[in-house]
Amino acid sequence: MNHIDLLETVCERMQQVGLIHSKADFSERMLGKGPSYLTSMRSRNRNVPEEVFSFFISQLETEVEDGEHKLVAATDELQRKTLQQKHRADLLVHARHSKQHMHNPVAEQEKGKPHRSIVSLCRRLFR
Numbered sequence: 001m002n003h004i005d006l007l008e009t010v011c012e013r014m015q016q017v018g019l020i021h022s023k024a025d026f027s028e029r030m031l032g033k034g035p036s037y038l039t040s041m042r043s044r045n046r047n048v049p050e051e052v053f054s055f056f057i058s059q060l061e062t063e064v065e066d067g068e069h070k071l072v073a074a075t076d077e078l079q080r081k082t083l084q085q086k087h088r089a090d091l092l093v094h095a096r097h098s099k100q101h102m103h104n105p106v107a108e109q110e111k112g113k114p115h116r117s118i119v120s121l122c123r124r125l126f127r
Contacts, residue, residue, distance in 0.1 A: 004041055005047035007031070007056075011038065019063075030059050 011026040020026045024035035030057040033035055041048060 003053070004038070004046075006049060007038060030056055032059070040107070 007026075008023075011020065011023055011030075014020045014026060014030070015022065020029065024040050027033050027037035027039075028035055031052050033052065
C-alpha cells in the first residue's frame, strides 16, 4: 500500500466514525494542507512528504489528548449533575414529608416553631 492509499484509507475510516466530515476536512485539519491536497496528490500520483506524515501524527496525538480532557470534564460534569439531582430528590422527599405532617396535633401545639423535619432538612443541606 502506498502513502496515498494509506492516507485515503485512514480518511475514509475517520469519516465513517465521524471524526472528520470529508476529504477536504481531512486534508486541512489532519494534514495541514489545502482542501484538495489528498485528491490532488492522488491525481498526480505523487508521494506524500515526510513532514505531512509528521503533521498528521502530531494532529492525531493532539486530538487524542483533547478528547481525553473533554472526557474527564464531561465525566466530572455528569457526577456534579447526578449529585445535584440526588439533592433535589432528597429535598422533594423531605418537602412531601413535611407537608404531610404540617397539620398534625404536635405541629398545631408548636405554632411559630419550624417543623422539625424542615429544620433537619436545612441542617442536611448546609453541612
